[in-house]
Amino acid sequence: MGYAEITLTALPIGQQARVVNVGMQGLTRNRLLDLGLVPSSLVKAVRKSPGGDPVAYKVRGAIIALRSEESRLITVWPLD
Amino acid sequence: MSNEENCFQGIVAQAQTAGAEVGPVRDQLVLDLYRQTQEIARQVVKRQGKKEDFDHKIDDFVTSKYFGYPLMLTLLSLILWLTVSGANYPSQLLSNLLFGFGSHLTAFCQWLKAPDWLHGILVLGLYRCMAWVISVMLPPMAIFFPLFTFLEELGYLPRVAFNLDRGFKRAGAHGKQVLTMCMGFGCNAAxxxxxxxxxxxxxxxxxxxxxxxxPCNGRFPTLIAMAAIFLSALVGTANNLLTTGLVVGVVVFGILVTLLISRLLSQTLLKGVPSTFTLELPPYRWPKMGTLLIRSVLDRTLFVLVRAVVVAAPAGMIIWILANVYIGEVSIIGHLGGFLQGFGYLLGLDGYIILAFLLGLPANEIVIPILIMSYLSEGVMVEPSSIEDLHRLLVANGWTWLTALNMMLFSLLHFPCATTLLTIRKETQSLKWTVLAALIPTGVAILVCFLVAQLARACGLV
Structure with a gap:
């Protein structure tokens, strides 16, 4: 694995990654956990909205859109 | 006392340490739950790879940089065009039917030798107001709603929220506000x-x-009627395409005002940073057409009919009384209209229009019927049963294209109806926000209409 940890925001469209850390607390964190976005789950950047933000991610078969404010707090380990 | 206090603080400290440890425990719990569900899902769920690819391709188009926005505008225009051009015929049919029955009622009253005031209140007031609301409101809504529900059930609306979120983020608002606005097309209370x-x-x-x-259910038909009148006053003709274009323009203007006011609110009264945003884009589903049609048409028909009986009928009665009880030489409604005339003129409207909006507080559906009755009470003997008749009646009362345009703008922007205000009171649990929910739109409506009217008059356009 020639990659280092990056934020989810930096994950290019079409690439898959494994979640390392969800760096937020409280309601937001719970909401993401509810969606299955927990450390070690797979996530794939699927598409950008026409304005570039939010970005849609595939998590456990569902497509979830996140704003960069949220995705920048999530660190992931990109996979080939 | 101090012993107990110590004891209490000890418990609090213990709870806090335990709380800090719960974080990872909670993650572990969620992780294990997902591991198990995944295992179960692997055994029993068959994945349809093709369907996902297909959804992916649709989304590529629907949310693309170049087609995303034009597609939204096209779909909105298409729905409104189908509504505008499809509603004409059934509207006319219903109107002929209901007003035809109205003349039978009049004949019946004469046969009974009922007093004039009773016939006035029941037939000219109650029945006609109801007939107007039904024939003008029902057809557009019975066409608009199935189409809209179709897009909703298809799963298109979350994509709209996805596309527009950036604008709402800039306004300090939430992308999901788009979904609440979509509901607002049906009814602002909803x-x-x-x-x-x-x-x-x-x-x-x-x-x-x-x-x-x-613009909600109760205002859409008003906008459509006003758009037609505006166009025939300005360019002499109002075909369905032009009318649709104008109504789309008004809706888009409403969205821009929404963004602007959202931004102002988030910079003043509701300061703060945009909070978190998570929005699911569900898989597309082909709606069950039969159920969709029956449910949305029946639903809307019932909605309009109930509103017609509950709100329009009593309002019709009251307005007829106001229009036919004279104080001196002038009816009560004439006094009220005269009192508001100066203010109305400033906004490019007239006193009766302002009065109609005020008396229409219980429901936006009754604004036009009230207006018609006010004008009729002035002695202009036209019985408007179609848009053309209505146009003649309005022109006879001094309407220009500016009146029609500002009537549209005022209708789009003014205070919410009583039901919506009560709902806001219930949802916010605050009188302050309810009052602001009435004052802010009214302020915007007055400002916009004032500026448009003054500009048009200064440029000598009217």
């Missing part, structure tokens, strides 16, 4: 209730206070 889907209180309040800028 739109306000729908604001519950926005988790953050600040953004929910913004969505609640601005929902009114989406």
């Amino acid at each position: 739109g306000v209730t729908a604001c519950r889907i926005i988790e953050s209180p600040r953004e929910r309040l913004i969505a609640t206070l601005t929902n009114n800028f989406v």
Whole structure:
């Protein structure tokens, strides 16, 4: 694995990654956990909205859109 | 006492340490739950790879940089065009039917030798107001709603929220506000209730206070009628295409005002940073057409009919009385209209229009019937049963294209109806926000109409 940890925001469209850390607390964190976005789950950047933000991610078969404010707090380990 | 206090603080400290440890435990719990569900899902769920690819391709188009926005505008225009051009014929049919029955009622009253005032209140007031609301409101809504529900059930609306979120983020609001606005097309009270889907209180309040800028069920037909009148006054003809274009323009203007006011609110009364945003883009589903048609048509028909009976009928009665009880030489409604005339003129409207909006507080559907009755009480003997008749009646009362345009703008922007205000009171639990929910739109409506009227007059356009 020639990659280092990056934020989810930096994950290019079409690439898959494994979640390392969800760096937020409280309601937001719970909401993401509810969606299955927990450390070690797979996530794939699927598409950008026409304005570039939010970005849609595939998590456990569902497509979830996140704003960069949220995705920048999530660190992931990109996979080939 | 100090012993107990110590004991209490000890417990609090213990709870705090335990709380800090719960974080990872909670993650582990969620992780294990997902591991198990995944295992179960692997055994029993068959994946349809093709369907996912297909959804992916649709989304590539629907949310693309170049087609995303034009597609939204095209779909909105298409729905409105189908509504405008499809509603004409059934509207006329219903109107002929209901007003035809009205003359039978009149004949019946004469046969009974009923006193004039009774015939006036029941037939000319109650029945006619109801007939107007039904024939003007029902057909557009019975066409608009199935189409809209189709897009909703298809799963298109979350994509709209996805596309537009950036604009709403800039306005300090939430992308899901788009979904509450979509509900507002049906009924602003429903739109306000729908604001519950926005988790953050600040953004929910913004969505609640601005929902009114989406024209609801009760205002859409008014806008369509006014658009037709505006166009025939300005360019001499009003075909369905032009009318649709104008109504789309008004709706888009309403969306821009929503964004602007949201931004102002989030910079002043509701300061704060945009909160978190998570939005699911569900898989596309082909709606069950039969159920969709029956449900949305029946639903809307019932909605309009109930409103016609509950609100329009009593309002019709009251307005007829106001229009036919004279104080001196002038009817009560004439006095009220005269009192508001100066203010109305400043806004490019007239006193009766302002009065109609004020008396229409219980329901936007009755604004036009009230207006017609006010004009009829002045002695202009036209019985408008179609848009053309209505046009003649309005022109006879001094209407220009500016009156029609500002009537559209005022209708789009003014205070929400009583039902919506009560819903806002219930949802916000605050009298202050309810009052602001009425004052902010009214202020915007007055300002916009004033500017348009003064500009048009200064340029000598009217």
